Amino acid sequence: MASLSLSRHNPLFSGPIPNRPRPRFSGPAKIRMSLQENAPSIAVVGVTGAVGQEFLSVLSDRDFSYRSIKMLASKRSAGRRITFEDRDYVVEELTPESFGGVDIALFSAGGSISREFGPLAVDRGTVVVDNSSAFRMDEKVPLVIPEVNPEAMQNIKLGKGALIANPNCSTIICLVAATPLHRRAKVLRMVVSTYQAASGAGAAAMEELELQTREVLEGKSPTCKIFSQQYAFNLFSHNASVLSNGYNEEEMKMVKETRKIWNDKDVKVTATCIRVPVMRAHAESVNLQFERPLDEDTARDILKNAPGVVVIDDRESNHFPTPLEVSNKDDVAVGRIRRDLSQDGNQGLDIFVCGDQIRKGAALNAIQIAEMLL
């Protein structure tokens, strides 16, 4: 984890680390101790990964109260020590018995771990917030972005085991921005092109991007372990498997998850997902076609008042969202808000969106879900 820590603490890579940001979604921060007897017992599954580490960071930033916290990971990582909120923890091996007495488990250890251990945790009464794609399209499992569709999880209560799925990072970042516009004008069709960071492929991918960049600058051949091709000073189609329809899995997540989250089987979405040599925040170019007209000034006002959104749209100084500026930030930044010249009247808009993939795209969204349970 050495160079992940380096990446995280080098603001030139990945943006400044906020000093306890105001948690916008849940209102003003409460003054309280995080460790409380009447607070829930938490488990973090996959705690040594990039998102697992971010779970801890977000729990702390948001003063999330807990009675106890279990640090769970694979056998390989078991025994490692983690200091969190001035207490020392030992990482425990994830087993079926890990969930006794656990109220909320935050999973980010890949789909196969979620499929194996998620239902076991539910059987023990745990509410699982799962960051993998394992259950996202399961009709019985709510797929939730708190700013977008909190109603989807209204029947889930602490103390009764249940699964809640965290959407794909690109979907979350896109829909935090697009949903306020969708509510006003109804999106009929959306064409998305992504600019995705290394972090989406995990801590090792971030390390590989850094290592490759050093190698290329020294004239050496780049080390390609995580990705099959050079990433430094290059970009490539997302490394997810390509399906028979020619879309890759990442793109199909955006297509299908949008329909489920908006509860709209008819919304038409196409996406082209590309990895760019950026460390931890995604960008997305989003073209929207509406059922009802929506002019750009109204759209800007709607976005300025939308939860989880910050508008950065200064045409004069050419200041718009960048991955670096949103890194380690909670909000999704939206800019380049303009009437789409290729559509009649005000039937369409182009926007450009950036969001921290590890934070709002994963850990923060999951913890906002957990906050709604309390």
Add this chain to the structure above:
Amino acid sequence: MASLSLSRHNPLFSGPIPNRPRPRFSGPAKIRMSLQENAPSIAVVGVTGAVGQEFLSVLSDRDFSYRSIKMLASKRSAGRRITFEDRDYVVEELTPESFGGVDIALFSAGGSISREFGPLAVDRGTVVVDNSSAFRMDEKVPLVIPEVNPEAMQNIKLGKGALIANPNCSTIICLVAATPLHRRAKVLRMVVSTYQAASGAGAAAMEELELQTREVLEGKSPTCKIFSQQYAFNLFSHNASVLSNGYNEEEMKMVKETRKIWNDKDVKVTATCIRVPVMRAHAESVNLQFERPLDEDTARDILKNAPGVVVIDDRESNHFPTPLEVSNKDDVAVGRIRRDLSQDGNQGLDIFVCGDQIRKGAALNAIQIAEMLL
């Protein structure tokens, strides 16, 4: 120019340099000496810039014959020595008198130089192929991509002064790929998101990207001279001025130049132009809506047989076009060819396109235009 040379000769940055590639557009390479008495007299304006240097490289690669060649640049660069095809040249200061006896002048020295010296050269009987945006939208000036609209310059003859405009790099790369599909199915609307390399902002921008990357890896603040913000491990909306309609000038070039090149005032285009930390080739995600249905297999066959296009579309091994793979190459690479799920039947396609910005996006296209004059 030291670090530009470094960039150019480090294949890890900018792709392998081809060893005299087969010039696809003009047919098999002719066996001949480049220096010939009955060949045209050439001038290269802006010869010390990134595109100027590429003009020389492409002239040599294609065995372009010339009687003489003038190396022209600003006063600041005058006096510098250039060795080209085993002869030594001294860079001359560009003046109104530079064009006496010059048959073809290749301009890439910015719009204001083109506006001042282009008409002076034309008055002296020179055919000017101009890489700037100065004359592109002038109704009397043909805007030409040789693979797309060679007919636009059919009335221009060597020996009679005339202007021909080279389109914007993003437009060229997009239209080399889109035009064969347009001819078959007629494009009604095109939604483009670009991933543009440093080279589009010149040699100094490439140097800045390299310098910034070294600085960031050393934990130093990045030097921002060419761009107003950090470029290393980041991306941002294209640095061109933003107009009152919210589009930047680069985007409006794509909108307007496409209409002119296709001679189709009704084609609807929207574009979002983004700079990514890549050295010299652009990528573009292009969503197409057609008047007539066009299935993806037919589209792939059309593209495989299209001039200036290479199809890289291997879904099984996830091998698609990348900027690095097309760097220093003549052809535009197209992949991710798939039916757009957000449109009915076969009315739309998504494609992903990469092309060398300096080569096909600028120097090669201009020299192909010059070849058509001969």
